[in-house]
Amino acid sequence: MGFSKRKKRHSRALQDNNSSPKTEDAKIQEPACPDPPQASEALRREESCEASAFPSLITAAPSHENKRLDVAMDESNDVSTASSSRSSESKDLSSPTVRPLHEKADTGPSNEALETISGDEEAYEEPAFHTEFLKSSVTDILARDSISSMAVSLHHIALGLQSGMIFVLSRTGHLEKGFQVHSAPVLDIVFDSTGEFVGSAGMDGIVMIAALSSSEQYEFNFHRPMRSIALEPQFGNRSSRAFVCGGMSGVLVHREKRWFGYKETVLHNGEGPIWAVAWHGRWIAWANDRGVRVIEASTHEIIALVPASPNAPRPELVRYSLYWRDLNTLLIAQGDRITVASIKSRNKATEDEVRAATPTVPTISGLVSSLAPASRDLHEYVQVIDIFQLECLVSGIAWSMDAMITCAYLVDETELASMDSETLQIRPHQSPEIRLINRHGEELASHVLDVSDFTRFHCNDYHMRASLEPKWDPVLQEDVLSPVFFVANPKQIHVLRPRNERDHIQWLLEHDEYREALEALEALGSGPAAALGFDVAAVGRDYLTHLIHDLHEYTAAAQLFPLLLRSDVAAWEHFVFLMLDHGQVKTLLPHVPIKDPELGEVAYDMILVHLLRTDEQTLLMTLRTWPGHVYSTQAVATAIEDQARNSRVLLECLAQLFLANQMPGKALLYLLRLRHSSVFELIRENDLLIDVQHKIGALVELDQELADSQEPQNSALIPLLVRHTHSVPIQRAVHQFEPYPWYQYLYLDALFEKDPSLVVPYANRLVRLYSDYAYPKLMPFLRSMSSVYSFKEAYNVCEERGHVPEMVFLRGRTGDLPGALNLILERLNDVEMAIEFVQQQDDADLWNILLAHSCNKPDYVRGLLEHAGGEIDPVRIIRPIEYGLVIPGLRPALMKTLKNFHMQHSLLSGGMTVLMNHTKELVYRYQSVLSAAVPCDAQAVCTVCEAPLLQDFYVPIVLFLCMHAAHLSCLQPQMESHPSHASPMEPVTLSTTRLYADSRENRIGEDSTMLYPQERESFSDEKDPTLDLLQRSAQTRQHQHLAKQGCPTCAKERAYCLSD
Template sequence: MPREARLRGESHGQTASNVAAVSQTEPRNGLQSTQLPVGSDTDEKMGAASNSTQRTRADRKERNMSETSDPQTHISPLPSEYSQDELSSKASSASDSVSASIDAQSTTSSCDEEEPLYNIHKIGSSVQDILAKDTLTASAVNDKHIAIGTSSGMLYVVTKEGLLHKGFQFHTAKVQQVVLDSTGTFIASAGMDGLVCIASLHTSEQYRFDFQRPMQTIALEPGFGNRSSRAFVCGGMNSALVHREKRWFGHKETILHSGEGPIWTLSWHDRWIAWANDRGVRVLDVYTHNVITLIASPQPSIRMELARCHLFWRDPLTLLIAQGQRITVANIRSRFQEAEDVLQNVSSLSTLIPNLNTNEPNYFAEITEIFQVDYLVSGIAYFQDRIITLAYRAHPDDLQALHNGAVRYQHDAQLQELCVIDDQGEEIGSDLVYMDDVHARCNDLHLASCWLPKKSSSDSRDDFLLYVAGRRTMIVAQPRTEKDHLEWLLERHEYGQVLEQLERMGKDQAQALELDYHEIGREYLHHLIEEQHDYSTAASNFARLLGNDAAAWEEFLWLYLDRHELDAALPYIPTQEPQLSEVVYDMVLVHLLHTDERRLLQTLRTWPAELYSRQAVAAAIQDRASSSSTLVACLAELFLAGHAPGKALQYLLQLRDPTVFALIREHNLFTDVQDKLAQLVELDQDIAGTQKPPSDAVTPLLVDHQHSIPIQRAMSQLDAYPWYAYHYLDALFDRDPESIGSYANQLVSFYAEYQYSKLMSFLRTMSSMYSFEKAYKVCVKHDYVPEMIFLLGRTGDTRGALNLIIERLHDVHMAIDFVKQQDDTELWDQLLVYSRDRPEFLRALLEQVGGEVDFARIMRNIPENLTIPGLKPAVIKALHTMHLQASLLDDCSAVQFHAVQGLVAQYDAALRAARYCDAQTRCIVCDQLLLVHAQPAMMFFCFHSAHLKCITSIPSRFSDADPFMQPTRSFSGTYADNRRAWLSLDQTSEEPDFSSLSSQTQSVQPTNHAKILSEAQKQALQRTKQLHTLPLAQSGCPICAQRQAYSLE
């Protein structure tokens, strides 16, 4: 990495009035030329005009120097009022300091190899032949040709490939400069013989001008080949800037500027002409022929004969100036635009108008940046926002001598470089240039650049070329492309960087570069394995670099197996996309079987079972599984993966795996475990950490699947585990009490031992299922008195039960309740006998006086002189209870009497109720009109009516009647049904309204109503007397009786 230092100045946006001072004008050949004054005044004004700060920059590598190295030299920003002499002095001292520091560093450390910035190669063929016989003194390039001027005065035009296109013998002395116009059709040259020549490359058009003094430089107007004026400017030792253009009667010559020494170089771009002389660089506006600025040369300056000034237009308004060890950036700005900017910042025009000078040029140049480098600049170009310089690294002694005014070099150059500088003045890279001429000086080197047109419409950009020419050699440098960069990395085995960049590019762009991502990836993997032996890193990149290439995966896995490094690749072996062959997965599993059993188990749990041969792997494991629980687990995993959970179950039980219960439920393996309940119980105990877990996993499994595991089979295996047997029977009893019939006695024992709170309820509810004798023995064993009392009571030994209550429990209330439940007089007698000499029992009996216990009997049973605490309250309570009972009985009798009385009254009202009958009333038997033909009829209290002959025709015994006969219903029958509903109402309710029926009887009303009613009454009374003597009339309505007999209604 070359060494450099920088001195940079930044513009602070000065207004037009302080950017440049306008000097007095000097008329020259009828033209006025506006220029900046020179000398010390100019230096001060340039300092104020640029208003820039400058600082030195040590080489980037100097930041990493060892602690023994000298500290870096820092230069503070310079004030805007520094003179040019001060500016140059500080820049020179900064450069010397940095160079010394870098020299010290170079003795203690070495640089790593850096990628070149350009592809550099020599131009051979005709160029090599020309320079073998002559010396190159000038060169120019465009997109089609290369122009060469030699020390003998010859001009050569060659193609880009170096083939000679045309030659011209215009000069008799060294050619100082050669140029090609922007159209590529004309060549122009300036020589030491004072001649300036212009010639067409395709026609015979030529121009030759003799200025009698050595000419140093020439520039053609933009678009020279397309313009009829054929204008150009030139200059040299005659100290005049001469402008010539073609007119009708010859060429017109104009002196644009003169009087400041030889003109060493010039450049014509758009409307601006820039040239350099001993005082500095001036810029002229072609439209107005006004010089808009003077940029003074650095002081002390190096003679132009030893280090020529170079001009390059970065864009139409930005000029790059390289002279000696300084690079200046100048921007051309409009004075009117500057005034507008000022107007936006002032509140009144009155403060600005006096400062506006209408005699000043419309444009001015503003120095925006100054870069100080530690080499002499032999040429300058611009590419992709970067300044490119051709660096001539002179001997340090020569540099010092040149600044002190030396007129020659004492030493040969150390080296030449193409340097790249960013917009901050930082050198970001450089390439060495080998010119095969150790005696070349700064002005013997030339740098030119051009853009080549796109080769095709698919190209994204033009090609940029740099041409470096020496006295005997011409080389071309092309910025390296992305493909060049990647190939350079590949040559140095930097595969990682290449792959990362290809990933960022994408597949299409990588293919355009003719680079195969996967092929490079495989090379990278082989490099890691074969050269670096980094198997882990290589394996971690398999997925990214091999992709879905199954063959490549298998190749590397077999390679890892051969190198005994397969463990490094295990985490990255794919199971899908791509899926490898079965033999590869079998190979991996067998390898793990012999090296790492735990990893084998983990792999079996993660790999799909379809990848490998389960039978082969299981057979290999079974040969070694007897001594390893891990291999037993592997077998279980294999059978699970092979959808054989029944076979896996035995291995899981052997391992005491907690997932057994979930496996049994998930795959319905109850038949498989019906003879393995002991193992399940022991597994559950291990999981719970106790022999008697409060809740277990075995019981729900057995209860929920009784059809698969019968109760008898389960109990035969749970006998050795009474706690689980108890839980099992208890759960069965809760679900289906009838299912435990044969195990009821055993459940009584379990409740007595494990769950006493459930014992009594079980004894009460399931008394038909267990043996009272065995249950009593169990209760006696555990001394459960209440249960013993219950069992004695159920077996009929009430006296024994009462004795237990009295003797063991001494609970008088329980004894009384027990006697009440039994409702046995003898038990009352036994209780009274037992209570004779027990005051607390007597008091309790008195308090319980009721229907079961006679108060007088209790009182008579009390011995004389027996003291009973609380007797008086007990007697009072007993008497009160008796009085209350008597009162309740009286009240109940009164309520009953009144209720009966009401029913009797209601019945009497029903008997007294009127029975309606009219001409429309029909016989309920024959369904004929009842009151026609003077037939005798009967009306019952049920409001049924019938002819007497119809009644007598009904069978006397209902068993002889047709049970399916449907009796007819007359209007009177319907009325009878309704009437029964009315009679059920309260007696105070009003009788129903029969007005609706009056209209039905109007048509049959007799004329002598009173007489008919009287006769009818007589006949009715007689017939009623007769009917009452008949058994049929005494038995009531036969129709209702028939309905009740057959339940027809």
């Protein structure tokens, strides 16, 4: 529901879980009978007081008769124990630590300050309830009589009247039934929990219970005014038909139906009139002059007493109100104070714990308790968990919507501070209020009742009852039970229904609280909001219109456009035109969408036209931000050209428009005219250098302006020209750079770094530019480009500027070495440079010139000794020295020369030693390889034919040092054509001694000792020696050729590796 926004003004917790005095142990306290004068005075007050009713919707229960027993209480708030003759127990929850009820802290504005609230603020306060008067039959009934009590069930309303009549009406106010039982005002009337029976108690002492749908009816006459009645839970469904009642006699009576009639049990008496009773579940609570007691309905055991406030008004002036919040929590309203009591279960104490808790020092209370018989342990006790002090009197209380609902009777603070006065006057011009108070004592909402002639009514004339009614929920699409409250005064009945979310939102819209309404709709969600009948988009549009037309809060409205208008193009265009009509184009501009959604061209054109008239700079920024397709480029350009003329901003706008229209060439002309910083970036991105190839001078001036220097080190123009030599030819660029020699130097230097061949036609010019602007680069250029520039012109330039090292270089390149050396000796006077120059040229004549020049110059002699000692014989340096010439530093120079010679000698000796050792090592390795054994066995195969090497008959074989072996016959064809395949062979065990001997005779595989004896003899006998010699020579040459070829297998592997 939607609550009104109110200050927390009247509820204050005096006692909570941390600060409230808790009586954890069961204390038995017997009631004390009132003194006779007090009793008689109470009877007299009963005779004169008006009828009152009590706001309990729950039934009540019976009690025991208890004996009177004084209670001893010490300063530590401990209550002494006593016993009862009937084992009935109670619990006194009084505590002196509770603050006086009227010691109020300064927590807010006074009542006088609250009265100064303006009528406008009150008029805009949202009501908490829908209020209507119950009419129909009620109007006719109250025209002749007045209400003295009221009860409400799910389907009916029961009215007890001053005349004694009882009327039962429907929830809409139509009369359904009437009872004429009482002859005096009906002081209390209740429904049972089934809603089928109604019970009443009257001043005439009669208690009546009647069924609504049958003729069943019970009447009891107690002969004393009866002020309260409570029916047992599910009274209509139980055969016991039990109820409790009490009145001015001070006796709480429990009656229960048995076989032979009703059985009556006195639950409690002797503590003054029974002002109210409430029965819920297994607990019965009733209020008397001592306070509120709680009893267990089935065992009739009293478990506690919640004492009355000592400053509370008399119950006949301000009634007790009892309401069971749940099965174990009781709300007690007494005067301006609400007490929340909770029934809790205790763990049964062990014997040791009881003994430990027994006082060791004898006391009077201890003696009394020791003489009394032991009482039974109670398993439940009552604990006060909250006490709330209000700034009004409470004439009724209920619990609903997780809050306390109170009927507040407003009185002056002075009257509230003197509760013992005989009469309480209502505050002038203050009607009663219905207030909602949460568990923490904070007021959530309030509603002022519209009571006719409210000044005539007192606190007990008002009766409030809470109930439920089915109500259709459009969100859940089903009936739900919604709370409803009935407040009666003697002449009217108010029906209050909490305002739901739809009512809250509707009220907000009616009072132009659109923001809160939109927040509430957003919290609901689109589906439930639509089910409640609200169009969120329409509410948003109304809110924006309200902000613009009524409040003139243009900034706030513009900020809400994206949130509320979303993708509604028509709505966007409507509010765009509305803001333009109010002259708020700059306020609107940051929030105008350019996509999702994209508006029509007319909307964007109108915005740009307004900016053209009001703010040219913002127009330029907008054109940079918006894409060109959202507005009409040609139309906007035409409008700007009409006003551009000498306006730099508008010229830049035109350039931006051409850029947006994909015409960067035209835009570049405007930007160059404006000397804009984006010119070079535009040229770079769009390759536009060809469009300004004849305006290099203008680009140079722009570059100087941007760099704030006539000779900028980092130019934005030069890289563009170097990169796009195809767009601007080098010759054209160099020509246009004539007035700007610095830029000419930057341009040619950049070309030289990119490709030296590009500057060949301009080499002489580049020598001059390097000489003027980049002297460190001159010498590298002269060295690298000596074939393209004029030596004479270059020498003249260097001579003009005094660049002697470059003159030395140029004389050396032209062959004038003595002249170059003379420049070093005469103009530079640098012996180290002279020595370096002579060393580079390696010319004996130059050494002679240098020695001749140095013979009478001590610095030169010392320099030659220090730097040229390794290049020339020091004797040649020392011998020409004139006798008596003083040479500073000669000794260190000679020592350095000797050290250099000694070092050279040591290096030569060491190098020779290393070389000899390395040679020996290689020789030894070579001998080891040649003398290594090669294994061979019967399994060895030829690497060419893969046949066994060792056969029964003689076959010559060739063994290579790579451990491959082959038949000689297989290798001979390899001399002409090598086979295309080879296979590795297994090791062959053969002696290499003979092979080594044969190799020294230039023979491989030829040995007469390898022939069998028979063959050798026949060979020597049959063949001619000359022929044999020729054959041997041929074989020797063949074997030598074969040996030079090497192993065919290894040759193939090397060829394969090389091919990869």
